[in-house]
Amino acid sequence: MIALKDILYKVTINAVAGATGVNITAIDFDSRNIKSGYVFVAVKGSVSDGHKFIDTAISQGAVAIVCEVMPEKLIDGVTYVEVDNANKALAIMASNYYENPSANLRLVGVTGTNGKTTVASLLYQLFKKAGYKVGLLSTVKIMVDNDEYKATHTTPDSLTINKYLQLMNNEGVEFCFMEVSSHGIHQSRTEGLHFEGGIFTNLTHDHLDYHNTFAEYRDVKKMFFDTLPEKAFALVNTDDKNGLVMLQNTKARKYTYALKGYADYKAQILENQFSGLLLKINDAEVWTRLIGNFNAYNILAIYGTAELLGLEKVEILRLISELESVSGRFQYVISTEKITAIVDYAHTPDALKNVLETINSIRTKNEELITVVGCGGDRDKTKRPKMGHIATALSTKVIFTSDNPRSEEPEAILKEIEKGVEPQNYKKALTITERLQAIKTACQMAQPNDIILIAGKGHETYQEIKGRRFDFDDFKIVQEYLKELSK
Ligand SMILES: CC(=O)N[C@H]1[C@@H](OP(=O)(O)OP(=O)(O)OC[C@H]2O[C@@H](n3ccc(=O)[nH]c3=O)[C@H](O)[C@@H]2O)O[C@H](CO)[C@@H](O)[C@@H]1O[C@H](C)C(=O)N[C@@H](C)C(=O)N[C@H](CCC(=O)O)C(=O)O
Numbered sequence: 001m002i003a004l005k006d007i008l009y010k011v012t013i014n015a016v017a018g019a020t021g022v023n024i025t026a027i028d029f030d031s032r033n034i035k036s037g038y039v040f041v042a043v044k045g046s047v048s049d050g051h052k053f054i055d056t057a058i059s060q061g062a063v064a065i066v067c068e069v070m071p072e073k074l075i076d077g078v079t080y081v082e083v084d085n086a087n088k089a090l091a092i093m094a095s096n097y098y099e100n101p102s103a104n105l106r107l108v109g110v111t112g113t114n115g116k117t118t119v120a121s122l123l124y125q126l127f128k129k130a131g132y133k134v135g136l137l138s139t140v141k142i143m144v145d146n147d148e149y150k151a152t153h154t155t156p157d158s159l160t161i162n163k164y165l166q167l168m169n170n171e172g173v174e175f176c177f178m179e180v181s182s183h184g185i186h187q188s189r190t191e192g193l194h195f196e197g198g199i200f201t202n203l204t205h206d207h208l209d210y211h212n213t214f215a216e217y218r219d220v221k222k223m224f225f226d227t228l229p230e231k232a233f234a235l236v237n238t239d240d241k242n243g244l245v246m247l248q249n250t251k252a253r254k255y256t257y258a259l260k261g262y263a264d265y266k267a268q269i270l271e272n273q274f275s276g277l278l279l280k281i282n283d284a285e286v287w288t289r290l291i292g293n294f295n296a297y298n299i300l301a302i303y304g305t306a307e308l309l310g311l312e313k314v315e316i317l318r319l320i321s322e323l324e325s326v327s328g329r330f331q332y333v334i335s336t337e338k339i340t341a342i343v344d345y346a347h348t349p350d351a352l353k354n355v356l357e358t359i360n361s362i363r364t365k366n367e368e369l370i371t372v373v374g375c376g377g378d379r380d381k382t383k384r385p386k387m388g389h390i391a392t393a394l395s396t397k398v399i400f401t402s403d404n405p406r407s408e409e410p411e412a413i414l415k416e417i418e419k420g421v422e423p424q425n426y427k428k429a430l431t432i433t434e435r436l437q438a439i440k441t442a443c444q445m446a447q448p449n450d451i452i453l454i455a456g457k458g459h460e461t462y463q464e465i466k467g468r469r470f471d472f473d474d475f476k477i478v479q480e481y482l483k484e485l486s487k
């Protein structure tokens with residue numbers, strides 16, 4: 001039990017009806033989870049409005065309500081608190097409720113369109129190898145040092161974030177790396193957290209269904225840097241034209257990384273092969289098992305961050321050479337016939353282009369590149385033709401298939417992807433709606449030394465169709481089917 005007024009510490013309050021001295025048992029923003037003694041925070045969502053569920057929450061035992069608009073009829077014995085922004089209030093209340101766990105560890109947030117999971121996960125690995133207790137909040141999983149938990153979001157809601165950060169405190173975790181998505185920033189999921197650093201990877205096309213325009217998407221990302229404190233660091237990729245934009249209004253210490261332009265952390269790619277990358281970072285050479293140009297950027301972000309957090313240069317370089325690739329990011333298997341299958345989470349036009357260009361820069365002319373790709377339903381539709389165009393322009397053969405159609409008709413999504421294919425590439429493409437069949441067909445088409453790219457779902461172990469999630473794992477499927485074909 002804790003007093004409501006203590007939970008409300010630092011929340012900007014407009015009006016109160018009832019006593020804030022009341023004790024509460026827990027906080028929730030979903031009426032369906034409310035139990036006796038809870039405080040219910042009514043949030044205006046994108047589908048529904050939490051204010052509609054205030055009375056339901058009270059009938060389930062809520063003793064206090066935090067809302068943006070006071071209900072017309074107030075119920076006796078219930079405390080109502082009116083705030084400007086319920087999501088912000090929720091995040092501050094969550095920090096207070098879980099005893100401000102972010103202040104007791106060294107928290108670094110990674111934002112950008114692509115590379116967040118890779119950078120955050122590799123930092124987790126690197127600091128673990130350096131001997132520290134480390135936490136991770138990522139799309140793939142949540143780690144409280146060695147304990148693994150399932151992730152539901154890239155950046156979970158503020159209650160979940162603070163709950164895991166408190167667990168990290170209890171385990172003596174010293175460093176935590178977390179992905180900060182644009183949805184997360186926009187919905188104030190990270191509000192009130194004490195960040196010691198922020199990393200910007202890049203900004204390309206995604207989520208324009210949610211943010212409306214690219215400028216709005218950029219400004220949301222920028223908000224993360226605008227709110228970093230003076231003693232934090234902001235480390236940005238200045239080869240991306242929005243890198244410097246992120247630094248425009250930040251109070252944090254500014255650092256840059258780049259492969260092309262001038263920067264504090266600078267790298268040069270000396271070798272780029274399927275076995276890995278040989279890089280020159282500032283003046284030192286380092287080899288990494290990670291593959292592709294884009295991973296040179298990720299490695300550079302990791303190098304800079306590790307140095308800004310106080311690790312020794314020589315040690316960082318040694319640890320970089322030990323890093324293993326992240327699940328579902330350029331994860332590959334080679335069959336006995338020397339067919340290479342790569343599973344990659346590229347689900348944006350830029351990521352797909354990068355992965356295909358990387359493969360093309362490594363493969364020889366007589367090795368075919370067969371790409372299996374689709375686009376998720378209930379997500380930014382304008383990505384679809386772009387991805388159709390990129391896939392066919394940069395592969396020798398393409399099989400368009402379903403990603404997670406969610407509530408949409410799979411065939412309708414595929415039609416929109418096909419619209420992006422240029423006439424000269426028509427003959428390269430075929431469409432097989434069922435993903436399992438598409439992967440099998442790609443394997444049957446492949447000749448020795450050919451490369452199959454299965455893009456879009458990476459580490460995901462399910463496929464969501466019409467609201468139901470079915471078991472589905474690209475990597476397992478392709479690995480097993482290639483083995484079967486070799487028999
Ligand atoms: C579009 C979006 O971001 N939605 C998130 C949002 O839900 P919402 O706004 O749709 O909620 P809503 O259904 O409108 O309901 C409004 C409020 O009423 C409440 N409610 C609703 C029904 C009821 O009976 N009782 C009740 O109290 C809900 O709990 C909610 O608080 O707030 C919820 C709680 O935090 C999130 O779980 C939910 O994520 C949904 C599931 C989602 O798919 N989000 C994706 C798009 C997302 O956030 N992705 C990013 C990654 C993006 C990237 O790749 O960069 C992420 O960080 O994961």
Ligand SMILES: Nc1ncnc2c1ncn2[C@@H]1O[C@H](COP(=O)(O)OP(=O)(O)OP(=O)(O)O)[C@@H](O)[C@H]1O
Pocket residue numbers: 112113114115116117118119139154179181201202294295297298328329330344345346347350351352354355458
């Ligand atoms: N620095 C980078 N620049 C461009 N593309 C990248 C970069 N790093 C990874 N990618 C590509 O983007 C895909 C997604 O990478 P990753 O999962 O690290 O990004 P993310 O930002 O976490 O994505 P999400 O928003 O879905 O969580 C990878 O599978 C790879 O194809």
Ligand SMILES: N[C@H](CCC[C@H](N)C(=O)O)C(=O)O
Pocket residue numbers: 154347375376377379403404456457460
């Ligand atoms: N974080 C991204 C993941 C997309 C993954 C892709 N497989 C899809 O389902 O669209 C999103 O929620 O938009």
Ligand SMILES: [Mg+2]
Pocket residue numbers: 116117118138139140154179
């Ligand atoms: Mg991610």
